[in-house]
Amino acid sequence: MIQSDPIAAIATPHGTGAIAVIRVSGTGIFPLLAKIWKGKNIDKMESHTAHLGEVVIPGGETLDQAVMTIFRGPRSFTGEDSAEIAVHGSKWIQNRLLSLLVETGIRPANPGEFSQRAFFNGRLDLTQAEAIADIIAADSRAAHSLAISQAKGQFSKKFNELRDKLIHLASLIELEVDFSEEDVEFVDRAELAKITREVKDTVDRLADTFADGQAFKNGIPVAITGAPNAGKSSLLNILLNDDKAIVSDIPGTTRDTIEDTAEINGILFRFIDTAGLRETSDTIERLGIQRTHAAIKKARIILNLTDISNPSNHCDIPADKPVIELLTKSDLLPDADSAKSRFNSHSDDDSGSGDDSGSNVIATLHISSRTGHNIEQLKTLLADFARSSHNPDTDLIITNQRHHHVLRSASASLSLVLTSLGYPLPTPATADSSHTSSDSHHILTESSATSVPTTPESIAFSVPTDLINSPVPTDLIALDLRDAIHHLATLTGAITTDDILASIFSSFCIGK
Ligand SMILES: Nc1nc2c(ncn2[C@@H]2O[C@H](COP(=O)(O)OP(=O)(O)OP(=O)(O)O)[C@@H](O)[C@H]2O)c(=O)[nH]1
Ligand SMILES: [Mg+2]
Structure with a gap:
């Protein structure tokens, strides 16, 4: 499985550049490189x-002047002997150098193979390796800072903390299983439930950040809605700083959703221009309006536009998400009020107007795409809104599908542990107090126990007595705890399967 044969790849983007870097790693690379190197003896390079x-x-014959940087294993990215050769970035030179290396017996690397070796050689754990792919892909400051904190091992630290807590519990429980004949209890059930609950809460909180993580990574979806001709496409174009959508004074110009991303104050937004909402018998336009509703559904926030010169054309947005009401074409009305925000005090506050009575309206703003009036205020509002839910610079936020899946699996195993302990999870509607569960999946055994375990404070819900009184099936708890530990271990790569590794590293670019 662990390979260390010499590999090489062009590490810089394809195409012509000032400089290109070819990366080489593996056992025995230095004598091979010496065959194509004229300059200082590689063996003598520190x-x-x-x-x-x-x-x-x-x-x-000289191919090119070059700079060779060498890293002797294990103090290298891959943990192996490695070199980086910087040459002039002509495509021909790059390809010729790669083929020269292949002729000396160094094979072309597979995608992600350098990082895979770093992982196998203990230079990185899996979340860090994945973070490298994210750093390369990051196209906003928020996505970048998330990836950097992951690369520094912040995630691994958190996951390992959680796993260590569970390992401690599991070891005590396993002892009990070993001594099951003797009917000893090494770990207090209430205490076990308390710690399990704490770990599960943290796991759930982390898993819940996934939606935000996806939004920070791919752009927070913002739908631009309103009646035909309200100025939606004009706003999209000014936000993107690009003539992306066709603008015309013919109502119904935009028939399909048009979307693209733009970075605002370091946060990536995905703006979705939509077909204007109106009653229509036109089949194509109706299909477009269906897509508008789909865009509203997937948006995190809605910019709902009303043409100030035609206020009766206001459209109510049937959504349970934040709406910023925008009164457009303010240049047609020189005294239009600037801004009013219930969301925060950042926006222009000079005697705002507009209907913000709808409970989801977080701000109302007059704007003009023609003059740029209040467009900067709108951007500030959007960035503040994004940061108000999560701060990508400081919070631990899950951005990776695999991490999310693993956390959910760990949480499910921990739920089973709690159920086995007689602390089934409250249903979400009654999670605060006085929950009585009648449909727990607890495996009941004949009950003879009489004492009711003291409910730890963190488990603030009541449990049916038949569950409390049942003897705890210790081996079952041990099994579920082991499952949860296993899931957390696959996160950092302490436990891996070939399938996981193949899917992670195959998505890397070649040369990384
Ligand atoms: N004066 C003025 N006119 C504007 C402004 N924004 C848009 N318009 C004009 O309003 C008309 C409609 O603009 P669009 O951006 O195409 O409106 P829309 O909401 O995308 O329209 P549909 O795609 O048909 O739903 C065009 O003639 C624009 O030039 C503005 O800020 N001020
Ligand atoms: Mg349009």
């Missing part, structure tokens, strides 16, 4: 030093 020399085609 680790982490760069040297000017020439790449030569065997036979003596």
